[in-house]
Amino acid sequence: METTDELTVRPVRPADEARILEITKDVWEGRDYIPRVFDRWVSDAGAEFQAAEIDGEVVAVQRIRPYAPGLVWYEGLRVASTHRRRGIARAMLDAAVEEARQQGFREMRLATRDRPAVELFESAGFRRLVEMRWWRGLRVEGGEPSRIPDPSEAPRLWSMASASKGIELYGGICPDMNGARDLDAHELERLAREGLVRVGPGGRALALLREPWGQNVAVSLLAGSGGALREVLLALRFEADADGLKHVTVNLPPGHPAEDDLRASGYDFADAERSAYIYALTL
Numbered sequence: 001m002e003t004t005d006e007l008t009v010r011p012v013r014p015a016d017e018a019r020i021l022e023i024t025k026d027v028w029e030g031r032d033y034i035p036r037v038f039d040r041w042v043s044d045a046g047a048e049f050q051a052a053e054i055d056g057e058v059v060a061v062q063r064i065r066p067y068a069p070g071l072v073w074y075e076g077l078r079v080a081s082t083h084r085r086r087g088i089a090r091a092m093l094d095a096a097v098e099e100a101r102q103q104g105f106r107e108m109r110l111a112t113r114d115r116p117a118v119e120l121f122e123s124a125g126f127r128r129l130v131e132m133r134w135w136r137g138l139r140v141e142g143g144e145p146s147r148i149p150d151p152s153e154a155p156r157l158w159s160m161a162s163a164s165k166g167i168e169l170y171g172g173i174c175p176d177m178n179g180a181r182d183l184d185a186h187e188l189e190r191l192a193r194e195g196l197v198r199v200g201p202g203g204r205a206l207a208l209l210r211e212p213w214g215q216n217v218a219v220s221l222l223a224g225s226g227g228a229l230r231e232v233l234l235a236l237r238f239e240a241d242a243d244g245l246k247h248v249t250v251n252l253p254p255g256h257p258a259e260d261d262l263r264a265s266g267y268d269f270a271d272a273e274r275s276a277y278i279y280a281l282t283l
């Protein structure tokens, strides 16, 4: 597929690994996650991991991954530092959007924390669904993890969560940074089936977990408040300890009432400077 006169986009191949590791070496002070996921991405037939070439040299990559009915997740955009500000990222994104549109997807979503990327996505028409700050609570010994509800409890939990203060700050989605789905009773049920819901006493608070990126328990959404929520937050720190993990990370929209409960439960800002955002484009 030609995107500009000189840019060719094609699937990434195993033989591209060395070049792609070179491109990612100076991203995020060497902490890019692509080297860790390269083998999985290159062999995953359920997504498109694409490379852009100029004169036979790979200069950029991106990945487009269907993850829920009608939804496609956009990730892994990297342009070699030697080739930036020439419109390569914009051309690749345009091609990805066009492809997803042609395949009949309803919406493309993504997560980012980077200023240049925010500029790129906003100028391409993506709208911000949610802003999130990172909180962290260290593991604590000795207590009981909280209850994992049965999927049949989802409708009741949803009526608590949907009326919970601050829920509107989530923009109608569960902000899982690996693929944000619409937030509703059906999603709660799906997460409960996967064992990713934790509830407080009387079902008056809950935490939704996501697949973590490191040695931690990762929380993408909190609902409920006060004593019930504080019990869940503390129990997550017990759970991290019981699972041999270092800490719990929680993504929370700034200004959410659970900030007070996090502080009261021994959590602090893991990264006060930078927010993460989830964006969406209707196709």
Ligand SMILES: CC(C)(COP(=O)(O)OP(=O)(O)OC[C@H]1O[C@@H](n2cnc3c(N)ncnc32)[C@H](O)[C@@H]1OP(=O)(O)O)[C@@H](O)C(=O)NCCC(=O)NCCS
Pocket: 027, 076, 077, 078, 079, 080, 083, 084, 085, 086, 087, 088, 089, 090, 091, 111, 112, 113, 114, 115, 116, 117, 119, 120, 123
């Ligand atoms: C973000 C990145 C992909 C942009 O690639 P690029 O090919 O240089 O981007 P383009 O030349 O296509 O620029 C497209 C738009 O992005 C924005 N942009 C790109 N670089 C920018 C920068 N340094 N500062 C501010 N805005 C920037 C601008 O809006 C730009 O449009 P303009 O040139 O009309 O002003 C590249 O800088 C990169 O790989 N960064 C490291 C990894 C990363 O942050 N990836 C995104 C993760 S979601």
